[in-house]
Amino acid sequence: MICKWGKDMYFNLSQVSLVKKAFAHGERLTAEHFRLSSEAVRNHHYDIETLAYLKDHEVNDRAFAHICKYQYVNPDKTEDSEGLHFYKICLQDDRILDAVERANSFIKLSPLLLYIATHELVHVIRFDSGEIDFDAPLADKIREEDRVHEITKQVLQRVIDPDLKLVLDCFSSRYKIGDLYN
Numbered sequence: 001m002i003c004k005w006g007k008d009m010y011f012n013l014s015q016v017s018l019v020k021k022a023f024a025h026g027e028r029l030t031a032e033h034f035r036l037s038s039e040a041v042r043n044h045h046y047d048i049e050t051l052a053y054l055k056d057h058e059v060n061d062r063a064f065a066h067i068c069k070y071q072y073v074n075p076d077k078t079e080d081s082e083g084l085h086f087y088k089i090c091l092q093d094d095r096i097l098d099a100v101e102r103a104n105s106f107i108k109l110s111p112l113l114l115y116i117a118t119h120e121l122v123h124v125i126r127f128d129s130g131e132i133d134f135d136a137p138l139a140d141k142i143r144e145e146d147r148v149h150e151i152t153k154q155v156l157q158r159v160i161d162p163d164l165k166l167v168l169d170c171f172s173s174r175y176k177i178g179d180l181y182n
Helices: 013-033 038-042 093-102 109-129 138-159 162-172 177-181
Strands: 003-005 008-010 046-049 065-072 084-091
Touching: 008 093, 013 038, 013 109, 013 138, 065 109, 084 109, 093 109, 109 138, 109 162, 138 162
Parallel strands: 046 084
Antiparallel strands: 003 008, 065 084
């Protein structure tokens, strides 16, 4: 069942539970892939928010999820201090639920959420490790999106089942990723 308020669709309580499970599973798989402890993955400072809790600038009508980067600078620190940065993974419930609904049961919510969770966690790790600059030029972001998709496929190979394979196949034949940034 999809909760609807106005034109937006939000995850219901059972779907929020699936989100939590998907991110917990994605954390374990991503940690194994990058040879990190689960604690090390969580030390990358990120939060996950669903559409109901996003600010206007965090809503994106072109993706299932995207990442915002925030910086906290302690006012008591010196000017040289960079402060703490963290990422917010902004889930776009309406886009995710619409995709599942339009797929007429071919795409199931749980494997789609696992793909999204793993994909976004790979981004966070790569941003935090300096593999790619969060504020990279558009051309670099487009290449990075393809790279992260390939890494995500590698990470998920350990748990591949028919439902997840269908999700991976859909992302492999997706529209041009550059469309997300136009």
